[in-house]
Amino acid sequence: MKLLTAAQTREADAFTIKEEGITSTDLMERAAKAFTCWFENKFQPTEEVHIFCGPGNNGGDGLVAARLLHERNYHVKLYLVGDLANASDDFKVNQERLPQDLKPQFIQQETEIPQLQQKTCVIDALFGTGLNRPVIGLYAQVISILNDSGACITSVDMPSGLYTDSQTPDEGAIIKAAYTISFELPKLAFLLPQHEQYVGKWHVVKIGLSQQFISEVETGLYFITQQDAQHLVKPRKKFSHKGLYGHALLLCGGFGKMGAAVLAARACLRGGVGLLTIQAPQVGYTVLQTAVPEAMTLTDKNRKHLSELPNEITKFDVIGTGPGLGTERVTKTAIGQLLATAQQPLVIDADAINIIAGSEKLKAQLPKNKVILTPHPKEFERLVGKVKNDYDRLQHLREFCAEYQCYVTLKGSHTAIGTPEGKVYFNTTGNSGMATGGTGDVLTGIITALVGQQYTLEEACLLGVYVHGLSADLALHTVGAISMTASDVIDHLPKAFLHLSQPMP
Numbered sequence: 084m085k086l087l088t089a090a091q092t093r094e095a096d097a098f099t100i101k102e103e104g105i106t107s108t109d110l111m112e113r114a115a116k117a118f119t120c121w122f123e124n125k126f127q128p129t130e131e132v133h134i135f136c137g138p139g140n141n142g143g144d145g146l147v148a149a150r151l152l153h154e155r156n157y158h159v160k161l162y163l164v165g166d167l168a169n170a171s172d173d174f175k176v177n178q179e180r181l182p183q184d185l186k187p188q189f190i191q192q193e194t195e196i197p198q199l200q201q202k203t204c205v206i207d208a209l210f211g212t213g214l215n216r217p218v219i220g221l222y223a224q225v226i227s228i229l230n231d232s233g234a235c236i237t238s239v240d241m242p243s244g245l246y247t248d249s250q251t252p253d254e255g256a257i258i259k260a261a262y263t264i265s266f267e268l269p270k271l272a273f274l275l276p277q278h279e280q281y282v283g284k285w286h287v288v289k290i291g292l293s294q295q296f297i298s299e300v301e302t303g304l305y306f307i308t309q310q311d312a313q314h315l316v317k318p319r320k321k322f323s324h325k326g327l328y329g330h331a332l333l334l335c336g337g338f339g340k341m342g343a344a345v346l347a348a349r350a351c352l353r354g355g356v357g358l359l360t361i362q363a364p365q366v367g368y369t370v371l372q373t374a375v376p377e378a379m380t381l382t383d384k385n386r387k388h389l390s391e392l393p394n395e396i397t398k399f400d401v402i403g404t405g406p407g408l409g410t411e412r413v414t415k416t417a418i419g420q421l422l423a424t425a426q427q428p429l430v431i432d433a434d435a436i437n438i439i440a441g442s443e444k445l446k447a448q449l450p451k452n453k454v455i456l457t458p459h460p461k462e463f464e465r466l467v468g469k470v471k472n473d474y475d476r477l478q479h480l481r482e483f484c485a486e487y488q489c490y491v492t493l494k495g496s497h498t499a500i501g502t503p504e505g506k507v508y509f510n511t512t513g514n515s516g517m518a519t520g521g522t523g524d525v526l527t528g529i530i531t532a533l534v535g536q537q538y539t540l541e542e543a544c545l546l547g548v549y550v551h552g553l554s555a556d557l558a559l560h561t562v563g564a565i566s567m568t569a570s571d572v573i574d575h576l577p578k579a580f581l582h583l584s585q586p587m588p
Contacts (some may be wrong), residue, residue: 084268084272084276084305084307084308084311084456085150085268085297085300085302085305086268086269086271086302086304086305086306086509087128087268087297087300087302087304088174088247088271088302089213089247089248089249089270090219091173091214091252091467092247092267092268092294092413093212093213093267093424094265094294095293095297095300096110096292096295096297098293098295099291099292099293099296099437102293102295102296103293105468107140107172107173108173108176108177108190108445110290111140111143111144111147111173111177111458112147113290113291113317114144114147114240114266114466115144115145115147115148115151115288116147116233116238116287117190117262117266117289118148118239118240118266118288119147119148119151119152120287120288121264121288122148122152122206122237122264123152123155124236125262126204128155128156128157128158129205130158130204131158131160131204132152132157132158132159132160132161132204132205132206133162133197133199133203133204133205133206133234134148134149134152134159134160134161134162134205134206134208135162135164135190135205135206135207135208135209135225136149136162136164136187136208136209136241137164137165137176137209137210137222137242138163138164138165138166138167138169138170138171138174139170139171139174139207139208139210139211139213140171140173140174140207140211140213141211141212141213141240141241141243142163142164142170142171142174142207142208142209142240142530143171143173143174143176143177143314144208144211145206145208145239146161146174146177146178146181146208147177147180148206148208148239148380149161149181149185149206150177150180150181150182150185153182153184153185154182155312158552159185159186160188160197161181161186161188162187162188162190162197163178163187163188163189163190163298164190164209164221164222164225165190165191165222169362170237176375179301181543181581182581187298190221190225191221192519193221193224194285195581196224196225196228198232199228199229199232199234200232200234200554201232201233201234202233202235203232203233203234203235204234204235204237205229205232205234205235205236205237206236206237206238207229207236207238207239207243207258207260208238208239208243209221209222209225209226209238209244209258210241210243210244211239211240211241211243212240212241212247212270213372214241214243214244214245214246214247215246215446215459216255217251217252217254217256218244218256218257219253219254219255219256221243222243222256223244223255223256223539224245224246226244226256226257226258226335226453226531229257229258230258230438231261232566234545235261235262235289236258236259236260236261236262236283236284236376236382237260237261237262237263237264238258238260238262238263238264238282239264240263240264240265241265241270241272242257242259242263242281242282242283242320243257243264244256244257244258244276244281245257245258245272245281246272247271247272247281248270248271248272248373249269249474250472250474250475252269254325257281259280259281259283259284260281260282260283261299262283262284262285262286263283263284263285263286264285264286264287264288264291264393265286265287265288266284266288266292267285267287267288267289267290267291268297269285269306269310271304271495274306274497274499274509275473275474275477275497276473276495276496277472277473279496282377285328285450289337293384298546299574303379303481303505303506303507304380304506304507304509305506305507305508305509306497306509306510306511307407307508307509307512307545307548307549308511309354309513309549309583309587310587311545311549312325312545312546312550312553312583313583313587314585315538315542315545316544316546316551316583316584317536317538324357325357325358326358327357328355328356328357328358328454328535328536329356329357329358329400329401329532329534329535329536329537330356330357330358330359330398330399330400330402330442330533330535331349331351331356331359331360331399331400331401331402331403331532331534331535332360332361332362332393332396332399332401332402333348333351333359333360333361333362333388333402333403333404333406333436333528333531334362334363334392334402334403334408334421335347335348335361335362335363335389335402335404335405335407335408335524336361336363336364336367336371336389336405336416337364337367337387337388337389337405337407337408337409337411337414338364338366338387338388338409340373340406340407340408340409341363341366341367341370341407342521343406343407343408343433343521343524344361344363344367344370344371344406344407344524345370345371345374345375345524346406346524346525346528346569346570346573347403347524347525347527347528347531348361348371348375348378348528349374349375349525349528349570349573350525350526350527350528350529350532350572350573350576351403351528351529351531351532352375352377352378352528352532353377353529353532353576353577354528354529354530354531354532354533354547354550354576355532355533355536355580356531356532356535356536357380357535357536357587358376359377359378359379360378360379360380360381360393361375361378361379361380361381362380362381362382362383362389362392362393363380363381363382363389364382364383364385364386364387364388364389364390365382365383365384365385365386365387366386366387367380367382368380368382371491381393385413386479386565388400388409388411388413388414389409389413389414389417390413390414390416390417391420392417392418392420392421392424394556396424397423399424399427400427400428400535401428401429401430401534401535402421402427402531402532403419403426403428403429403430403431403432403527403531404418404430404431404435405431405432405433405434405457405527405528406430406432406434406436406523406524406527407433407434407524408434408435408438408463408539409434410434410437410441410443414438415433415438415442417440418435418438418445419442419444419445419448419496421475422439422445422448422449422450423448425450425453427453428453428455428530428534428540429450429453429454430455430527430530430534431454431455431456431457432456432458432523432524432526432527433524433527434455436456436457436458436462436465436466437465439461439466440462440465440466441465444486446466446487449487449489450499451487451488451489452488452503453489453540454487454488454489454490454576455489455490455491455492455530455534455540455543455544456490456491456492457491457492457523457526457527457530458491458492458493458494459474459493459494459495459523460476460493460494460495463476463479463480463491463493465477466483467482467483476493477507480493480501481501481505481507482503484501484502484503484505485503485504486539488502488503489503490502490540491528492526492545492547492548494523494526494543495546496513496515497509497510497511497513497515498510498548498552500541500544500545500548502541504569507546509553510548510549510552511549511553512548512549512550512552512553512555512556513550513553513555513556514555514556514559514564515564516555516558516562516563516564516565516566516567517552517555517567517570517572519567519569520569521568521569521570522551522555522569522572523568524569525551526547526548526551527584529547529550529551529579530543530544530547530548533546533547535587549584550576551572551581552575553579553582553583554570554572554575554576554578554579555567555575557573557575557578557579558571558572558575558583560562561575
């Protein structure tokens, strides 16, 4: 599903209004009703609701919500902030529609800002997606007092003060919402780690924007839904055999780090690969033969470190490398040989990324359109250099993928997948329980398995990160976030694939 910029969202609004023959006020009413419906399901009428509206259309949404909640017997206190002389036309229409017994209070100076009790229920409708300058002055004072009050803040469409799809200036004040209710689609800002304290938990409510416009508009930003993932899964035929689902090679493990190889191997097998061979240092032979009996094991001539490639490397359909590898000189040489000679697709993670990041020569040897890199943010910075913020990181992601014609799954809460064409996909599964050692090795195994089964590199990335996060979401119900381990994620992979194989309700 697509992510739209703030400008494209405004275009979608205008297109919908023209397509349906309605007014902008009608669309505002529809959006505010969708917001109110969510709010009613979350908060009870016994709670006092304080609604803060700015003079634009986001404030107009707040006015409609105030009227609707008042009609539903909520105790609403309404505050109109700032100079309303230049208020939007839709704001003015909905101000006129307020019932006589819902009298707004006007805030035009700091002394008029109310002092709220802790845990007070607040709706933030000061500024929406149209904001293009930092919030200062009276509005900043209101935001500061709301943030400091300890109130439970729900933002309409966007937390006020936060830019939708570009870096917010440091000097601007930003609401710290507990909940953000977005209209029709998520916003890019919701998916970036630096905004967690402002966005809180976000939810999307449908307001009926034109599906024709959304389907036709060009964007390089997407997020992966369950439906997307289900469409990618390839069902198995009755007369299947192991030779149809790929022979994968994992170059993994080192002294003291054989666990990483075990995790990647187990995940690769659970990911559906037909055959799996692991090449590891001699010290890992007994470990692998015992822990992963379904896989074949080759031993390196080196006892502690990977130092060579298998003799018959051409028989493998895909090669995954990195987990537990180490960065010894002999291993660097082996990775260089791999990049120079391998004809198969490569899935590169962990220390293999670190080795490549330390050499411009090795980066230049990355085979075009045959590589998936799976770094965490620090490993990614080793590849591209220091980044200023999450928007800068996304720009580096696009540029790196375009320059080296590769795919990158930049791991995080919403893993971002970059493609050679400049597209970026954001994952929507996973949870904080995955913040533990070994989960990245699991992802390497899953993606390697999918590439081996003839998924395209893009499909393997999209389905791999989705099912990886979905497995963790299923594990969350069993073990919780604090106690979750990488093995728990592997153990729930079967349920994740089963979940995707079932039709959506």
